[in-house]
Amino acid sequence: MSESGARTVVRALEDEGVAFVFGIPGTHNIELYDALESSESVTPVLVTDEQGASFMADGVSRSSAGVGVVNVVPGAGLTHALSGIAEAYMDGIPLVVLACGIRTDSGRAFQLHDIDQLAVIRPVVKEAIHVRGARELYASVRRAFALARAGTPGPVVVEVPAELYLLRHDFGEPAFAAPPGAPPPDDAAIERAAALLHGARRPLIYAGYGARGASEVLRRLAERLAAPVATTIQGKGVFPESHPLFLWNGLGRMAPPFVREVERTCDAMLAVGCRFGEVGTGSWGFSPPGPLVHVDVNPDVLGRNFPAAVAVPADAGEALAALLRLLAVRERDAALELVIADGHRRTREEQRRPGDGARVSPAALFDELQRVAGRDAIFTADSGNGTFLAMEHLRLEAPGRFLAPVDFSCMGYAVPAAVGATLGNPDRDVVALAGDGALLMTGLELLTAAAYGAGVVAVVLRDEELAQIAQFQRTAFNRAACSHLAAYSVEAFAAAANCAYAAAQTDAELPGALARAFATARAGRPAVVEVAIDYSRKSWFTRGVVATTFWRLPWGERLRLLGRAVARRVTLA
Numbered sequence: 001m002s003e004s005g006a007r008t009v010v011r012a013l014e015d016e017g018v019a020f021v022f023g024i025p026g027t028h029n030i031e032l033y034d035a036l037e038s039s040e041s042v043t044p045v046l047v048t049d050e051q052g053a054s055f056m057a058d059g060v061s062r063s064s065a066g067v068g069v070v071n072v073v074p075g076a077g078l079t080h081a082l083s084g085i086a087e088a089y090m091d092g093i094p095l096v097v098l099a100c101g102i103r104t105d106s107g108r109a110f111q112l113h114d115i116d117q118l119a120v121i122r123p124v125v126k127e128a129i130h131v132r133g134a135r136e137l138y139a140s141v142r143r144a145f146a147l148a149r150a151g152t153p154g155p156v157v158v159e160v161p162a163e164l165y166l167l168r169h170d171f172g173e174p175a176f177a178a179p180p181g182a183p184p185p186d187d188a189a190i191e192r193a194a195a196l197l198h199g200a201r202r203p204l205i206y207a208g209y210g211a212r213g214a215s216e217v218l219r220r221l222a223e224r225l226a227a228p229v230a231t232t233i234q235g236k237g238v239f240p241e242s243h244p245l246f247l248w249n250g251l252g253r254m255a256p257p258f259v260r261e262v263e264r265t266c267d268a269m270l271a272v273g274c275r276f277g278e279v280g281t282g283s284w285g286f287s288p289p290g291p292l293v294h295v296d297v298n299p300d301v302l303g304r305n306f307p308a309a310v311a312v313p314a315d316a317g318e319a320l321a322a323l324l325r326l327l328a329v330r331e332r333d334a335a336l337e338l339v340i341a342d343g344h345r346r347t348r349e350e351q352r353r354p355g356d357g358a359r360v361s362p363a364a365l366f367d368e369l370q371r372v373a374g375r376d377a378i379f380t381a382d383s384g385n386g387t388f389l390a391m392e393h394l395r396l397e398a399p400g401r402f403l404a405p406v407d408f409s410c411m412g413y414a415v416p417a418a419v420g421a422t423l424g425n426p427d428r429d430v431v432a433l434a435g436d437g438a439l440l441m442t443g444l445e446l447l448t449a450a451a452y453g454a455g456v457v458a459v460v461l462r463d464e465e466l467a468q469i470a471q472f473q474r475t476a477f478n479r480a481a482c483s484h485l486a487a488y489s490v491e492a493f494a495a496a497a498n499c500a501y502a503a504a505q506t507d508a509e510l511p512g513a514l515a516r517a518f519a520t521a522r523a524g525r526p527a528v529v530e531v532a533i534d535y536s537r538k539s540w541f542t543r544g545v546v547a548t549t550f551w552r553l554p555w556g557e558r559l560r561l562l563g564r565a566v567a568r569r570v571t572l573a
């Protein structure tokens, strides 16, 4: 049987159950796009910029069991897509990048788009596969999916020289053998971990995104140990946030005081599916409150930032299930649950302290969003102040509902990720929380949403500046350099992208604006809601990072910075 390489690649995508591929065609891969057009199950989505393609593919991966696929031309397409690929790499999100290569059969130099693109992309992918001949095509694409999912997930690139798409070849039977999965956890390590946790007065559980497939066993283990649970930012939702043992998406200085009170009563930590990265820890604003049991599928992260008394290289679900079998039931700790409940109540009261009322308060925005959007809604966040406020205000019951660019922290994520999440979950509400700076980067993908009937609600957090940075600048320098945005009209932007538009200047205007936006979006037309957000009260996260960074400085530097801040307050007042 003979067929074009393009058809072979489409067959591999179909066999993987891929529903969408995101990208922009070029001369090198028009054969592939044409073959995709004939597929009954795979839809090629045309984006406005390949950066949007990689964020959309990421949104598909994070919000569903699937693996998002990027499909780009050599060189220029790949470099545009790099930001989203790097974000997926640092956040552990599976992607398959179909990177077309230049022709290898022309014998010519200086071809169109010709750079050493695999050298450019190698640092941000788990593996770069160059397909040497048509006979390797099918298995290479299938292997890319398997590698993207294995261990800590991440992006895998497959470079397909253009002539392989074009030319026909003898196909034969598709051969593909899946690589073996992770080995089961080591019994001895699990026994040592169980003994350590058993001997602790009160263990603290810290769960990351690596535990997203283990929510149920995590909940049972926390109840078994009567242990309070914090998650990382990316792990938001892996532990149900209405649970009486839920603390916060963070610990230490980045968390409210009650969380630190609870931490002080703990004498061991079970960390699972996390690696203590800078953003998730608020710039390392805490340390484990005693010996650390560290479980992660990637042995390289164990003990990297904090020494592990017991390191368990294993899948989170399997390790937690093994621990559960060994650990005795502890009595429910009513006193602890009271401290936690009271702490959340006081924190909510503080969040709801009225501002001057001239702008929309974050508490009103997130309460109303959760009320209108329903329990299984998906929120995408961006790199910016709004992400941390969203994290601190939203209460989510399951993983895969808070999609945020954390470790690479790339602005421009929220809108395209929401487009991907909406296409992958057409029956769920999807809300993009985009800063007005981030919107300028990738907001045009709302046009893609409109074209494909993806009913995203894009909430634009409008403050006319790059607030997350401006807040740090004002604290340190009493002035903000280069962080005020040029004036632009969000309404005109929405109109240009064929989206509905609503605005809220105050809390009172919110319910009406959101109701209109959700009604439009549920009918398949994206809607932009411009919210004049009140950022006057800093998030716990921002306050925590400022304090942590300051206190880590040597004494002399602290004095110098304080002196400058005071002098600036006098001279610039």
Ligand SMILES: Cc1ncc(C[n+]2csc(CCOP(=O)(O)OP(=O)(O)O)c2C)c(N)n1
Pocket: 382, 383, 384, 385, 386, 409, 410, 411, 412, 434, 435, 436, 437, 438, 439, 461, 463, 465, 466, 467, 468, 469
């Ligand atoms: C691609 C990229 N450029 C710059 C930054 C640095 N940065 C982090 S947050 C931020 C401000 C974001 O501004 P905006 O989107 O308006 O959100 P706000 O903080 O105002 O809510 C900037 C510039 C980044 N994270 N990513």
Ligand SMILES: [Mg+2]
Pocket: 435, 436, 437, 461, 462, 463, 464, 465, 466, 467
């Ligand atoms: Mg802003």
